Amino acid sequence: MKPAVLTGAHFMTGDVACAEGALAAGCRFFGGYPITPATEIAEHISGRLPQVGGTFIQMEDEIAAMASIVGASCAGVKSMTATSGPGLSLMLENIGLAVCTETPCVVVNVQRAGPSTGLPTLGAQGDMMQARWGSHGHYEIIALAPASPQEIFYQTIEAFNLSETYRVPVLIMTDEMIGHLSERVVIPEAKAIHTVSRPKARGRKDRFKPFAPGPNGVAPMAIAGEGYHIHVTGLTHDERGYPDMTVEGQEVMMSRIVGKIRNNLKDIIRTDSYLLDDAEIVIVSYGVSSRTSLAAVDEARAQGIKAGLFRLITVWPFPEEEIRKLAARVKGFVTVELNLGQIHLEVERSAGGLAPCVLVGHAGGTIITPDRVLKTLKEAF
Amino acid sequence: MTPTNKSINHPLDDLLRTDRIPHIWCPGCGIGTAFAACLTAMKASGIDLEKTVMVSGIGCSGRGAGYVMLDSYHTTHGRAIPFATGLKLANPELNVVVFSGDGDLFAIGGNHFIHGARRNVDITVVCVNNLNYGMTGGQVAATTPLGAKTTTTPVGNPDGPFNLPLMAYAAGASYVSRWTILHTRDMTESIKDALLNRGFAFVEVLSPCPVNFGRRNKEKALDSLRLYQEKTIIKNDAHPSELDIDFERGVTLGKFVDIERPTCIDRYDATCRPPEMLEEEKAA
Amino acid sequence: MVLWRVPLDSEEIQTTIGIVHILEDRCKGCGFCIEFCPRQVLQFSKRFNTKGYHPPSVVKPGECVNCHYCEIICPEFAIYSVEDLTQSGHAAGPETEVS
Known part of the structure; x- marks a missing residue:
């Protein structure tokens, strides 16, 4: 029997590293449904979870998979599912429930090319806006974009920590290339892994208000069976959790679920940079596309172009402050992504007209080559 | 002897969110009766109520979870059963009761129902069947009788309804019964049995919807109750294939399935968990 | 038609007398x-409750046998x-037949 944390150096795919990251983070429930190219996460964790006291279930569809992890989280267990675009489309209904009921959970999307069934076995980054806005109504969400198997291991832990801290579903927006890429993954000792659990309900059980926010805007969470007799609903609700069908009620609830993210951006947003200090042209990228962008930066520097990379680790919330600051001093931005312009729009918006923004996009199915990025760097600026 | 409404307590007040009463259900609607029976059964069964959770979907019956003074979850349309599955599997100590309606559980949630029954998830599902979508104003449902008028079948329903106990039986439920809200004691007793059944237990409760179904089909609430009185026959162990709802011919009520078979968790533990882990747990 | 037999010991059986309580403002x-x-x-009753419905009132106090059927059929608590x-x-034969 293997331990929950597989300390040591491994050679594994992004999908497997994601499953191992979940186990290291304390995930003990996975509700899944097979879909290329995310299936390996379910396959791997289905064997591992029962060995570490957790439970895996393959549900009848992605709707049920998502509902089951929200239910499991309400029972106090860190829970996760993994899917690809078509599955995410189905999960968004209950992602909305998790947002509204402030139930922590992690959803992995190993992106493939769409729309519809698209190119099931070939990667893309076309679901970035879907991750942000896919469920109905206005809300804030957290999405991470790992760029290697090693990073997916750590970001899965981060995803759980952020989800538990802010009681919000966290999406891991990886892609087929990273999911299926095998690389060296070093897993530290269990005691070196920092894990966070949701703020716990305390105090008098008859007076507990399950949606009364704490100091950081996040309410402590009562678990089913703890005796708090909570009511949880996807209807607009007041601090007691009771349906509140008023305009005022909607405003209060919305400002809480939006505010807990917007007021904690410094704690949530994670970015990475490469040769950015003196950069005149900034490549903005994430996931697999940030890897090709790195090569393009090196080549550009070799040719005397002062390029740098601004890599998004959290894609949502978007680091608009950082882009705005850069916009004031750089010649321009080049967004590199495997879609026909999604995060590009965010960069453009954040730059606020202070610097021109160019897209190096692709419909998906293959990676964007460094040559193409380099060509655009030269032509556009 | 004098009726009073001052400082008196209904026997179920301890299990009710009394600050939310009166509930939203219309005059003559039977959901309140089915809900009260569910609460009475929960008390009578002797299960630990602190470890009991009610889960509902969306719709009139789906509001049930909002009135019980226990941990309660009002989820998304049709998804009460997969949500309940997650709750139960994550904490097997919980008693999970799904209280929802026919549209929620059998149209949008139909797939989840049959898979919950197939896996034999140890939960209790109480379905209030009022033959239509009440919350949205009386549209045709998967349970609406052939020919019945609804707002989306203005000249009559061209399709036939599901036989819910047959579906539950065929999918593998370990307890299946059908009652009407008029058969209140039988219904209550049946929900109690269902709560105590280890496995996927299903109780269908026929209930009037006078405002949305009845109005268009010349059936006031008391007419529905009279139909329940005159046109039903109690036939325990009747074969589920004989349970079509047709009030012209008569509707069969009773308990049709009451078996024990390994639950989802039993099988998972036996199949997937390392034996040494199970032994450790037993020792603990 | 009323179909039952009167138990031989019906004279000795004590029936309960019930008091009906009505929470009028919950009634629909x-x-x-x-x-x-x-x-x-x-x-x-002729009067209205606060929601505008006519709640029931007890017209035959003393006839209640505390069967609780009103309590369990009531959808409104x-x-x-x-x-x-x-x-x-003493027990008296029921006068109407209900299921």
Whole structure:
């Protein structure tokens, strides 16, 4: 029997590293449904979870998979599912429930090319806006974009920590290339892994208000069976959790679920940079596309172009402050992504007209080559 | 002897969110009766109520979870059963009761129902069947009788309804019964049995919807109750294939399935968990 | 037609006398309790409750046998009966047949 944390150096795919990251983070429930190219996460964790006291279930569809992890989280267990675009489309209904009921959970999307069934076995980054806005109504969400198997291991832990801290579903927006890429993954000792659990309900059980926010805007969470007799609903609700069908009620609830993210951006947003200090042209990228962008930066520097990379680790919330600051001093931005312009729009918006923004996009199915990025760097600026 | 409404307590007040009463259900609607029976059964069964959770979907019956003074979850349309599955599997100590309606559980949630029954998830599902979508104003449902008028079948329903106990039986439920809200004691007793059944237990409760179904089909609430009185026959162990709802011919009520078979968790533990882990747990 | 036999010891059986309590403002006037009371203890009252419905009122106090049927059929948690510990009487055959 293997331990929950597989300390040591491994050679594994992004999908497997994601499953191992979940186990290291304390995930003990996975509700899944097979879909290329995310299936390996379910396959791997289905064997591992029962060995570490957790439970895996393959549900009848992605709707049920998502509902089951929200239910499991309400029972106090860190829970996760993994899917690809078509599955995410189905999960968004209950992602909305998790947002509204402030139930922590992690959803992995190993992106493939769409729309519809698209190119099931070939990667893309076309679901970035879907991750942000896919469920109905206005809300804030957290999405991470790992760029290697090693990073997916750590970001899965981060995803759980952020989800538990802010009681919000966290999406891991990886892609087929990273999911299926095998690389060296070093897993530290269990005691070196920092894990966070949701703020716990305390105090008098008859007076507990399950949606009364704490100091950081996040309410402590009562678990089913703890005796708090909570009511949880996807209807607009007041601090007691009771349906509140008023305009005022909607405003209060919305400002809480939006505010807990917007007021904690410094704690949530994670970015990475490469040769950015003196950069005149900034490549903005994430996931697999940030890897090709790195090569393009090196080549550009070799040719005397002062390029740098601004890599998004959290894609949502978007680091608009950082882009705005850069916009004031750089010649321009080049967004590199495997879609026909999604995060590009965010960069453009954040730059606020202070610097021109160019897209190096692709419909998906293959990676964007460094040559193409380099060509655009030269032509556009 | 004098009726009073001052400082008196209904026997179920301890299990009710009394600050939310009166509930939203219309005059003559039977959901309140089915809900009260569910609460009475929960008390009578002797299960630990602190470890009991009610889960509902969306719709009139789906509001049930909002009135019980226990941990309660009002989820998304049709998804009460997969949500309940997650709750139960994550904490097997919980008693999970799904209280929802026919549209929620059998149209949008139909797939989840049959898979919950197939896996034999140890939960209790109480379905209030009022033959239509009440919350949205009386549209045709998967349970609406052939020919019945609804707002989306203005000249009559061209399709036939599901036989819910047959579906539950065929999918593998370990307890299946059908009652009407008029058969209140039988219904209550049946929900109690269902709560105590280890496995996927299903109780269908026929209930009037006078405002949305009845109005268009010349059936006031008391007419529905009279139909329940005159046109039903109690036939325990009747074969589920004989349970079509047709009030012209008569509707069969009773308990049709009451078996024990390994639950989802039993099988998972036996199949997937390392034996040494199970032994450790037993020792603990 | 009433189909049952009178038990041989019916003279010795003590029936309970019930007191009906009505939480008038919870009532929505469906009339289930009135229609299905085996002893016709209840009738619609003429007055309105705060929601504008006519709640039931007890017209035959002393006839209630504390069967609780009004309590369990009521969809509104608005009526219940308790045993009248000050009174008890002999069993009498029910006058109507209910399921």
